[in-house]
Amino acid sequence: MKKIKLCADIKHPPYEFINDKGEVDGFNIDISKAIGKEMDIEVEVELLDWTEAIKAMDNGEYDGIEGMSFSGNRQEKYVFGPEYITVFHSAFALEGRQDIKDIINLYKYRVAVQKNDVGFEIITRMSSNKNPISIFVVSSHEDALKLLLEGRVDLVVGNKLTILHYAEKSGFKNKLKLVGSPIHLTKYGIAFKKGNEVIADKFTIGMKKIKDNGKYEEIYDSWFNHKMGYFGKQIIENIDTGVIYIDRLGRVTAINKFAKGILNLPLEKILFKSFYETDIAKIFNTTVIHNILDGVEDTYYAKIEIDNMDNKKYLEVNYTKLLDDKNILIGVLINFIDITERKKMEETLIRKDKMESLGFLLLNIAHELRNPLTSIKNFIELIPEHIEDKEFKESLIYHVPKQIDYINKLFTSLLEYSKPDEANISTVNIKELLENDIMRSLCKLSNDSKGIKFNIAIGGDFTLNVDKNQIKQVLINLQLMELKILVI
CATH class of the missing domain: 3.30.450.20 (PAS domain)
Incomplete structure (x- = not known):
């Protein structure tokens, strides 16, 4: 049996850490050993300070290092085996810091990060000569969290689960808040020195095997307690909605x-x-x-x-x-x-209803046009006989433009029905609007055709702060719907 020696971060729960019994423990530890068992490789893991672990790995003291993120810089330096898990790197602040809502202007704040963590790489890249970020570099996520709780920094950036683990352990989980969305999606795996491609390939094959035989899911569920169970998945699979x-x-x-x-x-x-x-x-x-x-x-x-x-x-x-x-x-x-078909049906009904309302509106306008057009026609017919009559001229000049303005308003209302302008809010007396602008024409239309009578029972002091033209159109639509019901 081949034996390999790995190192990892001593303070990176739940991935790698020393448990209460003084034993090496963690999700990554269990995955490495499961792969080793599958591939007939004896896996030994030692935990060190993260920076020391990287140095020891680079010095050839270990065959590989666990919990290494797949960043661009590291992929140039190491050969990676399989991805163990994908996690979020996030920013945390104290719950009371209402002034910190996002991480857009990080240069305004003091930020604590673990040395050589992917969070350290991210924050360093975000810092610039123009807007330098005040970075506090520590040896672990636990130390970064301590600085935050002591008020010595404004933010801590790191692995979301690791920070929450230490916060819960210290009883301060409820005092933290996440700031914005995750700043990085981090793929954790195992890295080997260049030249160890053979062992990296064996670990990749071993990962596929433990995923195929269910061992990976068993370890994942034991650490993160996310198991839905067979019956839960069967219920999801057999319902006719997307889940x-x-x-x-x-x-x-x-x-x-x-x-x-x-x-x-x-x-x-x-x-x-x-x-x-x-x-x-x-x-x-x-x-x-x-x-x-x-x-x-x-x-x-x-x-x-x-x-x-x-x-x-x-x-x-x-x-x-x-x-x-x-x-x-x-x-x-x-x-x-x-709901695609339902939405299409709703849109069809809306168009149908609008066209029907438009038909009633056009019928109303046709009735409304008769009076001003008849008046204009009468004036035109009388011009030859009364062209020299001063009183007639004054009456012509006064009434004809008013009738034309009235026709113009009717067509303006029709256009507003199709595409309302921006609201022009004013105080509108609803009774006056109904009596003078709406009911007069609707009553005429209904009386002429169906013998329907309307009564207005509304106080004269009832007003609304609305756009007069738009509320007028709303009331017309409502009355036309009522009229349609009565006619039917």
């Missing part, structure tokens, strides 16, 4: 065939990956997912539009937190239905 289950670490753990069909998602590119790495992040609201995972929200409802292979679809989506039998948050359940 996606994202566990507490943001990993897509289950997706049913209805969801795959609607979203056209290839399962092999979705399942057991962080939702940020998949098309799920392009379709669903990532902020809501994070808020639920972080305990900020319980549920969220939305309607969304997606383009699926040039085929536009509309979905009704519910985001819900999922709890285990001990009432502990274990993930987010995204449940959705396809």
Whole structure:
């Protein structure tokens, strides 16, 4: 049996750490040993200060190093085996810091990070000569958190679960708040020195084997308690709505065939990956997912539009937190239905209703046009006989423009019905509006055709702060609907 010696961070729970019994423990430890057992390799792991572990690895004292992130710089230096897990690197502040809402202007704050952690690389890259960030470099996430709790820094940046682990251990979890979205999606794995490609390939083969035989999921569930169970997954698979289950670490753990069909998602590119790495992040609201995972929200409802292979679809989506039998948050359940046909039907009914209302409106306008046009016609016919009559001229000059203005207002109302202008708010007496602008014409229309009578029972002092033209159109629509019902 081949034997290899690995090193890792001594203070990086739940991935690598010394447990209460003084033993080497952690998710990454268990995965490495499971791979070793599968590939007939004896795996020995020693935990050191992270910076010391990297130095020892570079000096050839160890064959590999666990918990190494797959950053660009490191991939040039090391050869990587399989990815063990994908995690979030996030920024934390104290709950009372209302002035810290995002990490856009980090140069304004003091930031604590672990030396040689991927968070250190990220913050260093964000700093510049123009806007330098005040960076406090420490040896562990635990030390970074201590600086935050003591008020010596404004933010701590690091692995989300590790920081929360130390916060919960010290009883300060409720005093922390996440700032913004995760700053980095970090892939953790095992790194070997260049030239050790053979052993790296063996670990990659071993990872595939423990995933195929279920050992990986068993270890994952034992550390992160996200197991939904066989019956839970069967229920999800056999309901006729789309269901996606994202566990507490943001990993897509289950997706049913209805969801795959609607979203056209290839399962092999979705399942057991962080939702940020998949098309799920392009379709669903990532902020809501994070808020639920972080305990900020319980549920969220939305309607969304997606383009699926040039085929536009509309979905009704519910985001819900999922709890285990001990009432502990274990993930987010995204449940959705396809409402494309319903929306098309609603749009058709809206268009139909609008056209019917428009028909009534045009009929009303036709009746309204008769009086001013008749008046104008009468004046024109009398011009030859009374062209020299001074009183007639004055009457002509006074009445004809008023009738033309009235016609113009009718057509303006028709245009506003189709495309209302920006609201012009004023105090409007509703009784006067009904009597003078609306009911007069509607009563005339109904009296002429159906013998329908209208009574207005409204106080003269009833006013609203509205756009007069738009509220007029709303009332016309309502009255036309009522008239239609009465006529039918």
